[in-house]
Amino acid sequence: MIRDLRVLKAVMIKDLKHYYRYPSGTLFLFIVPFLFTFLLSTMGSFVGGTLAKEYFYLRTGVENFFLYQILGTNIWIMAWVILEDIGTSIRNEQIKGTLEQNFLVPINKFFFLLGLSFAHTLLALLSFIVVVGSSLALVDLESLPRLFPSSLILLLGLIPLFGLGFVFSSLVIHLKEPYSFTHLINTFFSVVAGTYYPVHILPYWVQWISYSIPHTYLIDEMRKIIFSNQLVVELYGNTIILLSMGIIYMILGLRLFRFFERRARINGGLSKF
Numbered sequence: 001m002i003r004d005l006r007v008l009k010a011v012m013i014k015d016l017k018h019y020y021r022y023p024s025g026t027l028f029l030f031i032v033p034f035l036f037t038f039l040l041s042t043m044g045s046f047v048g049g050t051l052a053k054e055y056f057y058l059r060t061g062v063e064n065f066f067l068y069q070i071l072g073t074n075i076w077i078m079a080w081v082i083l084e085d086i087g088t089s090i091r092n093e094q095i096k097g098t099l100e101q102n103f104l105v106p107i108n109k110f111f112f113l114l115g116l117s118f119a120h121t122l123l124a125l126l127s128f129i130v131v132v133g134s135s136l137a138l139v140d141l142e143s144l145p146r147l148f149p150s151s152l153i154l155l156l157g158l159i160p161l162f163g164l165g166f167v168f169s170s171l172v173i174h175l176k177e178p179y180s181f182t183h184l185i186n187t188f189f190s191v192v193a194g195t196y197y198p199v200h201i202l203p204y205w206v207q208w209i210s211y212s213i214p215h216t217y218l219i220d221e222m223r224k225i226i227f228s229n230q231l232v233v234e235l236y237g238n239t240i241i242l243l244s245m246g247i248i249y250m251i252l253g254l255r256l257f258r259f260f261e262r263r264a265r266i267n268g269g270l271s272k273f
Contacts, residue, residue, distance in 0.1 A: 011115025019123060029081060029127040033073040040196055041065060060198055062227050067135055067143075071226065072195035074131045075154075075219050078124045079161050079189065084182040085120060086165035117162040121155070128154050136226075143226055150225050153235075156242050157218035163249025164214075170256040189215055214245050 019026045044065070045052045053065065062068045128151060136144045168182055192206055193199075193215035199207055210216045217238045224230045 005111070008111045008115040008118065011111075012118045015115070015119035016122070019119070026123065029077060029123065030130055032077050033070055033131050036073045036077075037066060037069045040069060059201060062223070064139060064227075066139060067226065068223065069196055070135045071132060071222050072193075072219050074128060075157075075215060075222065076186075076190050076193065076195045078127055079215055080182075080186040082120050082124065082158070082161050083165050083168050083186060086117070086162070086169045117158075117165070120162075120165075121158055124158060125151060125154065132226075143229075146226050146229065149231070150222050153218065153221045153225065153239075153242075156239065156246070157214055157221075159246030160214035160242060160249040161218075163246060163251075163253040166250070166253025166257050170253065170260045173257070173260045189213060192216075194219055214242060214249070217242050217245075 044056070048055050053063065056065045056068075057063050060068060129147065132150070133144065133147050136147060168185075171181065190196075192202065192210045193213060194202075194210065195215075199210045199216055199220075202210065221235050221238050221242075224235060
């Protein structure tokens with residue numbers, strides 16, 4: 001057990017050092033949510049004209065369109081980075097020729113993946129506090145205390161996101177190329193997860209897809225806490241769903257990862273890039 005914890009610590013520290021030494025990628029998490037929100041808010045204001053805010057309120061029940069969109073954008077970008085970076089970390093190990101060495105040592109690969117997850121957890125939490133906290137401080141200071149319960153929901157929502165990240169990382173071992181697939185899937189998630197609008201305005205068949213991914217519940221709970229001042233205990237329905245998704249996606253991700261890892265050991269795929 002102590003050896004496994006050392007593996008977890010080593011992988012986590014390695015990834016955190018990478019973010020520290022190459023800060024441009026880290027700044028992406030803090031700047032892009034504001035850029036996307038500003039772009040879409042400006043476009044919506046021009047298209048909607050003087051009644052843009054009224055139209056937005058009728059469809060969402062929220063008057064502050066900036067906060068509504070910054071919450072959705074921050075969660076989406078955060079999920080994008082998590083899903084892509086876990087697979088990218090595996091890919092970088094392949095290119096450097098260190099993946100085969102790491103997988104040949106007698107360690108539990110679950111703690112190897114968990115170390116990647118913990119590094120992203122710290123980064124995601126910091127991004128949420130800075131982006132959403134600064135937005136609340138600027139436009140709705142009274143709602144700033146709600147940042148703490150929102151952060152708790154964020155930590156819960158990260159569990160199924162990491163499970164999806166493990167699914168993508170297993171595909172990296174098999175397909176060797178993570179970027180095109182993750183870009184396609186993450187763009188699709190932004191459309192169906194209610195990033196910039198409520199899910200109920202989508203067609204019913206799209207809503208079924210929306211409610212099968214954790215992004216939708218995570219964004220919805222955040223908005224209910226911030227805008228409706230609901231307590232975490234009042235959102236037990238979505239919380240139970242997030243916990244269930246966390247278990248399902250974690251098991252699915254780990255099983256797929258072990259399956260493709262075993263195949264790669266047999267056909268020599270760990271050393272090929």
